[in-house]
Amino acid sequence: MSNILPELRNARKSAGLTHDMLAERAGVSRMTVQRTEAGKIDPRLSTLLVLARTLGMDLMLVPKSLRQDLEDFVQSGGRFLGQPSGVGAPPSLVDELLQDAVPTRKHTPPKPKQ
Template sequence: MSNALSELTNARKAFGLTHDALAQRAGVSRMTVQRTEAGKIDPRLSTLQVLARALGMDLMLVPKALRPDLEDFIRSGGRFLGQPSGIGAPASLIDELLQPDEAAKKLTAPKGRP
């Protein structure tokens, strides 16, 4: 089963929905839901989209090169706001917010300019 199908199946079960209940919400047949989850059919993208939306989810295509960073971001609960220190990276947003004096200096116009 693909990751997308596995996530949709897990979401359906987490909501306590039967195949029939999800099918009604999504406007597809119960057999479509059952056969899709069982891997007996290769569903259209549009079918996966309506199933996802019926579960309050959305499908998103991500470039392969960005996937590890996106997965890390999601796992962190959205708290991954900067690169690790020590590698020449700019300070993270959190570091900037914790040092308001330094941030204020950056916003001050240079001397001799209005």
């Protein structure tokens, strides 16, 4: 949970919301927002979910073994690590996965009528 609380606080501040505003939108008390951000309470998962969703975020469980790779991937903008972004860059891993997942249809022109 050490990464979640700063992320929620940063998202709230980036959205220009006060503790009161976030609490009202999320349906929780101002004290819950303040104490959660300060790490003074151990919030329920449901509280973290509602705060995150109110801020336009979602919580995602990631296996520890993949966490660093996922963080590196996100920070690279979804590109292969070590590759420049731009025109000559290879497609992102997401593009490749989508391409593999969605069968492509080959367009064949209609046969001429005889």
